Amino acid sequence: MASTFAVLADPSRREILDLLRERERPVGYLVDRLTLTQPTVSKHLRVLREAGLVEVRTDAQRRWYRLSPGPLAEIDAWLAPYRRLWKQSLDALERRLDEIEGD
Amino acid sequence: MASTFAVLADPSRREILDLLRERERPVGYLVDRLTLTQPTVSKHLRVLREAGLVEVRTDAQRRWYRLSPGPLAEIDAWLAPYRRLWKQSLDALERRLDEIEGD
DNA sequence: GCGTGGCGTCACCGCGTGGTGAAGCACCGG
DNA sequence: CCGGTGCTTCACCACGCGGTGACGCCACGC
Numbered sequence: 001m002a003s004t005f006a007v008l009a010d011p012s013r014r015e016i017l018d019l020l021r022e023r024e025r026p027v028g029y030l031v032d033r034l035t036l037t038q039p040t041v042s043k044h045l046r047v048l049r050e051a052g053l054v055e056v057r058t059d060a061q062r063r064w065y066r067l068s069p070g071p072l073a074e075i076d077a078w079l080a081p082y083r084r085l086w087k088q089s090l091d092a093l094e095r096r097l098d099e100i101e102g103d
Numbered sequence: 104m105a106s107t108f109a110v111l112a113d114p115s116r117r118e119i120l121d122l123l124r125e126r127e128r129p130v131g132y133l134v135d136r137l138t139l140t141q142p143t144v145s146k147h148l149r150v151l152r153e154a155g156l157v158e159v160r161t162d163a164q165r166r167w168y169r170l171s172p173g174p175l176a177e178i179d180a181w182l183a184p185y186r187r188l189w190k191q192s193l194d195a196l197e198r199r200l201d202e203i204e205g206d
Numbered sequence: 207g208c209g210t211g212g213c214g215t216c217a218c219c220g221c222g223t224g225g226t227g228a229a230g231c232a233c234c235g236g
Numbered sequence: 237c238c239g240g241t242g243c244t245t246c247a248c249c250a251c252g253c254g255g256t257g258a259c260g261c262c263a264c265g266c
Contacts, residue, residue: 009112010224021184027243040225042244061233061242069189072182079179081124086172113254130213143255145214164212164263208266215260222253230245236238 004071007051012036013044017053017067024057024066107174110154115139116147120156120170127160127169 008014012034019025019033027045031038045065048054052071057064111117115137122128122136130148134141148168151157155174160167 005108005117006112009109012224014108017185021188028241031243036224037226038243039227039245043224046244061231063243067185067188069185072185073189075178076182076186079175079182082120082170082172082175083179085124085170086176115254131211134213139254140256141213142215142257146254149214164261166213209264210266211262211264213261216258217256219256220254222251224249224251226247226249228246231243232241234239234241236240 004051004053004075007047007053007071008075010044012040013048016041016044016048020054020065020067024064026062026064028062030065107154107156107178110150110156110174111178113147115143116151119144119147119151123157123168123170127167129165129167131165133168 015034016030019030027038027041030045031041034041036044045054045056049056053068054065055068057066118137119133122133130141130144133148134144137144139147148157148159152159156171157168158171160169
């Protein structure tokens, strides 16, 4: 999990994940959408692969990449203990709104 | 939000957030817990401050840092569209377990 | 006033990383 | 067999960032 945050730190990689959310895509599709050269995209895909965020399927000379959301679930779990903190901030906000509304 | 992932990418900074989860703390306390020198901790705190993840309260020559969970909520929101993906993976797992149990 | 404690800032170093062009590789169509 | 396509890998460069020691600053106690 440790490095998942580091992997997600790059905006291009997050954009790749967004592009894969709908369905699996070949590399060329990603290169067309992003403003990066093809080797750069391949490099990012390698990082995403080694982080377990993405999986490949080889179809002849074409590689189809699909999302593998496991590590994202771990991030969600890491967030858990903090969740009550911003929930109570929102609650405080809500109470203040209720007060104003009560006037 | 964009840079929040980059800020969280560093393990020391995540550790600082963990240490601040219970209650606000002065810098010296953080330096004692982490294996970092004081300037390094100050540098991380600056980054966390500018990312809005942390706030300071000055008490004489002592600075008390407290957690400010707003950006974490934004990460949680970013995660939202992916949540159904690992949910359905877990569902598939569950169905398989049910099948086995059904035997 | 003077030392001391608590932190922030500065200058600096070393390393990791994102980006690129060029080369290499596998597969297909002719 | 040969050109082309789709993608990975390979140096290589430039920049940013984490870490550190030295310094500066402010508040307090004596």
